[in-house]
Amino acid sequence: MSTLLSVKNLSKEFGGVHAVEDLSFEVEKGRIHSIIGPNGAGKTTLFNLITGLYQPSAGSVHLNGRSLADHKPHELAPLGMCRTFQNLQICMNMNALENVMLGRHRHLGQGTLASLLKLPALRRADRDCRQQCAELMAFVGCGQYLNHHASAMPYGALKRLEIARALASEPDILLLDEPAAGLNRTETDALREVIRKIADKGITVVLVEHDMKLVMSISDQVLVLCYGRQLADGSPDQIRANPDVIDAYLGSRKPEEEATA
Amino acid sequence: MFSEFFQFSFSGITLGAIYALVALGFTLIYNASHVINFAQGEFLMIGGMGTVVLMDAGAPIYLAIPGAIVMAGIAGVLLHKLAIAPAKNADVVTLIIITIGASIFLRGLAQIFWGKDYHVLPAFSDTESLSVGGAVLLTQSLWILGIAALLVTALGLFFTRTALGKALLATSMNKDAASLVGIKTGAILTLAFGIAALLGAVAGVIVAPITFTAYDIGIMLGLKGFIAAAIGGLGSSTGAILGGLLLGLAEAYTAGYISSDYKDAVPFVLILAILFFLPNGLLGSRAVERV
Amino acid sequence: MATVNARTFDTQSKAPGLIGLFVVLALAPLLAANAFHYDLMIKICLTAMVAVGLNLLVGYAGQVSLGHAAFYAGGAYASALLTQNYQLAPLPAMLLAAVGVGAMAWLVGRPILHLKGHYLSMATLGLGVIAAIVINNEDQITGGPDGLAVAPLSVFGHELSVFGSYEWFGVAITGTQLWYLIAAGGLFLAVWLALNLIDSPLGRALRALHGSEIAAQVAGVDTAKYKLRVFVISAVYASVAGSLYAHYSGFITPDAASFGHSIELITIVVLGGMASTYGVILGAAILMLIPQFLTGFQELEMVLFGAILMAVMIFMPRGLVPTIARRFQKEAA
Numbered sequence: 001m002s003t004l005l006s007v008k009n010l011s012k013e014f015g016g017v018h019a020v021e022d023l024s025f026e027v028e029k030g031r032i033h034s035i036i037g038p039n040g041a042g043k044t045t046l047f048n049l050i051t052g053l054y055q056p057s058a059g060s061v062h063l064n065g066r067s068l069a070d071h072k073p074h075e076l077a078p079l080g081m082c083r084t085f086q087n088l089q090i091c092m093n094m095n096a097l098e099n100v101m102l103g104r105h106r107h108l109g110q111g112t113l114a115s116l117l118k119l120p121a122l123r124r125a126d127r128d129c130r131q132q133c134a135e136l137m138a139f140v141g142c143g144q145y146l147n148h149h150a151s152a153m154p155y156g157a158l159k160r161l162e163i164a165r166a167l168a169s170e171p172d173i174l175l176l177d178e179p180a181a182g183l184n185r186t187e188t189d190a191l192r193e194v195i196r197k198i199a200d201k202g203i204t205v206v207l208v209e210h211d212m213k214l215v216m217s218i219s220d221q222v223l224v225l226c227y228g229r230q231l232a233d234g235s236p237d238q239i240r241a242n243p244d245v246i247d248a249y250l251g252s253r254k255p256e257e258e259a260t261a
Numbered sequence: 262m263f264s265e266f267f268q269f270s271f272s273g274i275t276l277g278a279i280y281a282l283v284a285l286g287f288t289l290i291y292n293a294s295h296v297i298n299f300a301q302g303e304f305l306m307i308g309g310m311g312t313v314v315l316m317d318a319g320a321p322i323y324l325a326i327p328g329a330i331v332m333a334g335i336a337g338v339l340l341h342k343l344a345i346a347p348a349k350n351a352d353v354v355t356l357i358i359i360t361i362g363a364s365i366f367l368r369g370l371a372q373i374f375w376g377k378d379y380h381v382l383p384a385f386s387d388t389e390s391l392s393v394g395g396a397v398l399l400t401q402s403l404w405i406l407g408i409a410a411l412l413v414t415a416l417g418l419f420f421t422r423t424a425l426g427k428a429l430l431a432t433s434m435n436k437d438a439a440s441l442v443g444i445k446t447g448a449i450l451t452l453a454f455g456i457a458a459l460l461g462a463v464a465g466v467i468v469a470p471i472t473f474t475a476y477d478i479g480i481m482l483g484l485k486g487f488i489a490a491a492i493g494g495l496g497s498s499t500g501a502i503l504g505g506l507l508l509g510l511a512e513a514y515t516a517g518y519i520s521s522d523y524k525d526a527v528p529f530v531l532i533l534a535i536l537f538f539l540p541n542g543l544l545g546s547r548a549v550e551r552v
Numbered sequence: 553m554a555t556v557n558a559r560t561f562d563t564q565s566k567a568p569g570l571i572g573l574f575v576v577l578a579l580a581p582l583l584a585a586n587a588f589h590y591d592l593m594i595k596i597c598l599t600a601m602v603a604v605g606l607n608l609l610v611g612y613a614g615q616v617s618l619g620h621a622a623f624y625a626g627g628a629y630a631s632a633l634l635t636q637n638y639q640l641a642p643l644p645a646m647l648l649a650a651v652g653v654g655a656m657a658w659l660v661g662r663p664i665l666h667l668k669g670h671y672l673s674m675a676t677l678g679l680g681v682i683a684a685i686v687i688n689n690e691d692q693i694t695g696g697p698d699g700l701a702v703a704p705l706s707v708f709g710h711e712l713s714v715f716g717s718y719e720w721f722g723v724a725i726t727g728t729q730l731w732y733l734i735a736a737g738g739l740f741l742a743v744w745l746a747l748n749l750i751d752s753p754l755g756r757a758l759r760a761l762h763g764s765e766i767a768a769q770v771a772g773v774d775t776a777k778y779k780l781r782v783f784v785i786s787a788v789y790a791s792v793a794g795s796l797y798a799h800y801s802g803f804i805t806p807d808a809a810s811f812g813h814s815i816e817l818i819t820i821v822v823l824g825g826m827a828s829t830y831g832v833i834l835g836a837a838i839l840m841l842i843p844q845f846l847t848g849f850q851e852l853e854m855v856l857f858g859a860i861l862m863a864v865m866i867f868m869p870r871g872l873v874p875t876i877a878r879r880f881q882k883e884a885a
Contacts, residue, residue: 051770053766072769072774073766073769073770074768074769074770074771074772074773074774074775075772076770076772077770077771077772078772082770082771083770085766085767089764089766089767089770090763090764090767091759091760091762091763091764091767091768092763093759093762093763093827094756094759094760094763098756098759099767101753101756102756102757102760102767102768102771102773103771104753104771105753105756105757105768105771105772105773106771106772108753109753110753110754110757111754112754112781112785114752115748115749115752115753115754115755116745116748116749117745117748118748118751118752122752122753126751126752126753129753162767165767165771166770168771169771169772297670297673344862344866347866348865348866348869351865351866351869352822352826352869352870353616353669353670354610354616354818354822354826355822355865355869355870357673357818358818358819358822358823358861358865359861359862359865359866361815361819361861362857362858362859362860362861362862362865363858363862364858365854365857365858365861366854366855366858366859366861366862367858368854368858369852369853369854369855369856369857369858370855372851372854372855373851373852373855484677484811487674488674488678491670491671491674495670495671522689523685523689525681525685526681526682526685526686528678529677529678529679529681529682529685530678530682532674532675532678533664533675533678533679533682536664536667536671536674536675537663540666540667540668540671541671542671545671
């Protein structure tokens with residue numbers, strides 16, 4: 001069991017507001033690690049800190065032992081880290097397949113002259129890329145939108161498209177920011193299967209979610225945040241039984257009955 | 262030497278006051294609707310040329326000026342109602358092209374009905390110039406500074422003390438929220454355009470006695486006003502005023518001390534220099550994108 | 553679940569458009585009755601060439617440039633000076649000019665492409681006007697407001713001038729007609745290259761700059777570097793078109809770098825349709841042809857032009873070609 005992602009004493013301040021405060025935890029390779037907490041607990045801020053969109057006020061993030069400090073957001077994909085977004089970041093000016101193909105960018109040739117002339121090697125690579133990305137779309141369950149434009153796709157399908165795009169990059173670790181937000185029960189169940197399939201491929205998954213049923217049924221480890229601080233970190237059973245967590249977040253009802261946020 | 266500096270400073274501030282008024286008009290429209298109004302300069306033109314035409318038709322100056330200003334106001338209202346509002350949620354670049362089309366349109370109308378000649382308006386005072394500390398000051402400059410200051414104060418009071426003004430501010434901050442609390446955002450936007458047009462027209466009238474006025478003076482003045490607004494930080498009224506004054510002074514000093522050939526380059530060099538160090542202008546806010 | 557056809561969206565879909573363009577360019581001379589018509593068509597082709605490059609920057613990558621005329625003039629003046637003062641042959645001069653203009657674009661692009669939205673437009677506007685003023689003032693080098701004369705184009709020693717007589721597959725053609733072939737050929741090449749670019753990984757990254765910069769970054773795209781790249785590419789397009797124009801007309805003035813010219817170029821891109829390569833060609837044609845139709849109206853020309861511009865942008869905000877294409881798509885569905 002080796003640590004893939006390690007966060008130590010991570011803090012982020014926005015002019016006096018401590019969005020994330022002195023956070024430390026580790027994510028093990030090949031596991032599904034969920035992060036839960038009420039709105040405003042700092043979950044998305046944590047993701048943004050890990051993926052380089054924000055710079056921390058203090059503390060560090062290490063991926064495979066390598067510090068991610070001062071890494072620009074675009075330098076993380078080559079290191080094997082990819083993420084999806086709470087508020088979709090889909091390119092609505094491209095069609096579905098092209099969005100996924102964007103994910104494979106770092107694996108493809110990017111020379112200006114080669115692109116202008118559409119050299120045969122580039123053409124072949126692009127064709128293979130199309131095939132791979134179409135398969136990815138099928139894998140995440142939005143294969144029926146293969147010939148669609150992104151702007152014509154429903155919300156739920158776009159969420160899966162983003163996952164397909166992230167997978168296209170061939171990451172070692174995948175960060176999913178509220179993938180179940182806005183999905184109904186059936187769609188969420190389908191999402192659970194997709195996440196399981198991703199983990200089965202050996203990709204480490206870190207999940208920020210509100211949907212307790214999804215979190216508890218799929219996670220190996222759960223981290224609970226409250227007001228930017230760590231409240232608890234353990235297996236789903238441990239979290240379920242933790243009185244602090246129940247007080248602060250889950251309330252008196254059982255976790256399985258908790259509706260999606 | 263000091264009198265020279267004083268002279269340049271004075272003409273710089275005078276010019277700066279004009280740019281500030283144009284920039285304010287820009288900022289007003291930009292704040293309310295996020296449109297960059299390339300036709301702003303044409304409102305100045307309507308103010309100046311309108312006065313000339315009305316006076317030629319026999320009206321005394323104290324009637325011609327308000328008449329021209331009203332004309333500009335109407336033009337501003339029509340610009341919003343007929344050109345901007347119908348475009349609804351068009352792309353930023355599309356809206357820019359629409360205002361460019363509007364500016365060409367207005368210039369074309371002026372060319373047809375008012376001719377291509379250059380005209381001069383009489384100065385507001387009988388004494389044309391004063392000698393202060395060895396420098397020659399145009400009395401018109403004093404009028405310009407006085408009227409500009411008056412307008413800016415009035416505008417400030419309008420936004421902070423009147424319900425209508427506050428409604429305008431609210432619309433500029435968040436159009437949807439404003440309409441949800443019952444503010445008629447469509448009418449507010451039209452008002453913003455109208456006020457911006459009035460500002461521009463007044464500027465055009467008070468500067469006309471110093472510079473010439475003609476059907477095409479709007480182009481450069483509008484452009485420089487836009488730059489002044491950007492220097493100050495698009496969206497900031499104080500920034501617009503600061504930007505305008507800064508621009509006026511910079512132009513005057515360059516023309517006086519360096520070379521008048523490159524005087525026209527000053528606004529553009531200035532904006533590049535400012536943007537290099539302050540990517541959002543002097544007082545512009547840094548927008549944080551939420552993910 | 554749909555099965556994957558490897559030919560889905562394959563590059564072959566470029567062919568119909570290119571064939572269509574070829575046909576239009578080939579048949580256009582049938583509408584030309586005199587040298588003036590050819591002159592118009594040549595100007596349309598060269599302007600369209602600039603527009604195709606500018607479209608890559610504005611329409612696809614979503615970055616606004618209000619100073620692109622500077623690159624056009626840069627290519628034109630560089631070609632003029634290199635052939636006149638340094639006795640360089642026109643084609644190498646054109647290449648050198650393009651490299652020079654590209655380098656300039658790289659230098660000025662680095663700091664300003666970090667700016668966003670209107671501030672970027674302002675910065676490009678500023679650079680464009682400064683370039684125009686410099687060209688105007690440094691008359692020792694550039695000939696100032698009076699401009700420069702330019703040697704005619706010559707390829708491997710053969711002069712290709714509007715005043716010459718030539719043969720094309722056995723048919724005798726005038727110099728102006730030959731120049732139409734050059735301009736049309738250049739445009740075709742420019743479009744082909746652009747279409748290749750758009751459909752490549754580089755092209756997708758550029759389009760992502762417009763769609764979602766964050767998505768691009770997460771996919772590993774260095775957005776700053778790519779913005780610079782497309783800026784330079786679009787500058788080179790403008791430079792080549794400018795060089796060609798200089799050799800064609802035999803003369804170049806500072807007007808080529810004017811703010812008005814930059815605005816014309818942006819208008820063409822927006823009018824024809826952003827992110828539509830064929831659309832901007834149509835936009836160029838329309839923008840250059842409208843004044844011809846309006847000369848009869850004389851005084852009304854400006855008013856009508858402004859009115860038409862407003863009307864088209866209000867009712868077809870995506871530009872002519874995308875709006876019309878969408879209408880056909882809806883009817884076909």
